[in-house]
Amino acid sequence: MATNIIDGKKVAGILRQQVREDVQEWVGRGNRHPKLQAILIGNDPASRTYVGAKTKACKEVGIESETATYPDTISVRELKDEIINFNRDDDIDGILLQLPLPGHLHPSQLIETIDHRKDVDGFHPMNVGRLAVGQPTFRSCTPAGILELFRYYSVMTKGKHAVVVGASNIVGSPMAIMLSRENDNGKATTTLCHKYTRNLTQHTIQADILVVAVGSPKLITGQMIKEGVVIIDVGINRVSDADSEKGYKLVGDCDFDSVCEKASLITPVPGGVGPMTVAMLMKNTLLAAKNSIYPKD
Numbered sequence: 001m002a003t004n005i006i007d008g009k010k011v012a013g014i015l016r017q018q019v020r021e022d023v024q025e026w027v028g029r030g031n032r033h034p035k036l037q038a039i040l041i042g043n044d045p046a047s048r049t050y051v052g053a054k055t056k057a058c059k060e061v062g063i064e065s066e067t068a069t070y071p072d073t074i075s076v077r078e079l080k081d082e083i084i085n086f087n088r089d090d091d092i093d094g095i096l097l098q099l100p101l102p103g104h105l106h107p108s109q110l111i112e113t114i115d116h117r118k119d120v121d122g123f124h125p126m127n128v129g130r131l132a133v134g135q136p137t138f139r140s141c142t143p144a145g146i147l148e149l150f151r152y153y154s155v156m157t158k159g160k161h162a163v164v165v166g167a168s169n170i171v172g173s174p175m176a177i178m179l180s181r182e183n184d185n186g187k188a189t190t191t192l193c194h195k196y197t198r199n200l201t202q203h204t205i206q207a208d209i210l211v212v213a214v215g216s217p218k219l220i221t222g223q224m225i226k227e228g229v230v231i232i233d234v235g236i237n238r239v240s241d242a243d244s245e246k247g248y249k250l251v252g253d254c255d256f257d258s259v260c261e262k263a264s265l266i267t268p269v270p271g272g273v274g275p276m277t278v279a280m281l282m283k284n285t286l287l288a289a290k291n292s293i294y295p296k297d
């Protein structure tokens with residue numbers, strides 16, 4: 001592996017090991033194993049793969065998991081009732097609603113139905129709000145995992161110019177909040193770019209740290225960045241590849257070869273951010289089991 005490539009698999013492995021030890025200690029004190037309830041709707045192959053990876057990680061760290069699957073014809077009311085039952089179940093610590101959802105189901109409506117104390121994805125408005133005002137919260141797993149990568153690779157953010165491309169509720173927006181606000185691995189001057197940003201290059205070229213989360217292959221090329229930038233490529237895109245058995249390969253949002261030459265550090269796709277997202281989900285589930293974010297009275 002080239003020296004400037006961030007090894008997300010390795011760092012995620014270290015984090016999972018830490019969670020595993022913490023779970024052992026927690027259970028050793030007489031508590032039950034933490035439990036994650038996943039909700040999977042429809043037959044999207046990528047969603048199935050992601051839920052499969054999360055279930056596997058749960059097993060590895062000693063977290064129990066169950067996946068409830070529903071047809072993509074399920075109504076909003078039926079799904080809300082299911083979520084309410086999971087909220088009420090004291091044996092469930094964390095609830096994961098796998099996105100994207102079929103068109104008739106609006107993520108925000110359903111995310112708000114999840115008890116914020118079980119929102120281990122960190123998407124509930126209560127948790128996003130607490131993030132925005134600097135209170136303890138379930139932090140969205142992907143951006144929180146990126147900050148862990150910064151910690152491991154000693155990437156200093158304070159006073160740097162961080163540019164985030166893509167402003168979704170689950171990645172870009174919470175990333176920008178964390179980078180701009182948090183004391184530990186934050187305090188960067190932060191620019192958030194989105195679909196309506198004019199002249200994207202004018203912003204990306206200034207970045208000391210560039211996080212790209214759009215879902216558009218080769219959106220960022222070598223000409224759009226400056227020498228020495230740290231690049232976090234969050235995008236996961238399937239592009240056809242005749243050489244691969246599956247007929248496709250996964251790529252990020254950056255034109256890897258051209259940006260890699262200039263970057264001081266860069267995450268590969270796959271093997272960069274993805275494993276960190278899963279590891280942070282494990283960490284959040286343990287926090288939920290311990291009532292660490294929302295202590296019981």
Ligand code: NAP
Nearest residue numbers: 142166167168171194195213214215234235236273274277
């Ligand atoms: P999303 O909800 O589709 O959001 C994409 C964001 O990019 C939106 O804010 C969109 O703006 C913006 N955008 C679209 N075209 C743009 C452009 N040309 N320039 C700048 N911004 C643009 O996607 P997401 O859930 O954030 O995910 C983004 C990518 O990351 C996807 O490829 C996804 O698969 C991947 N992902 C990876 C992980 C991981 O663990 N590695 C986790 C989550 C997501 P509008 O809202 O105005 O359309």
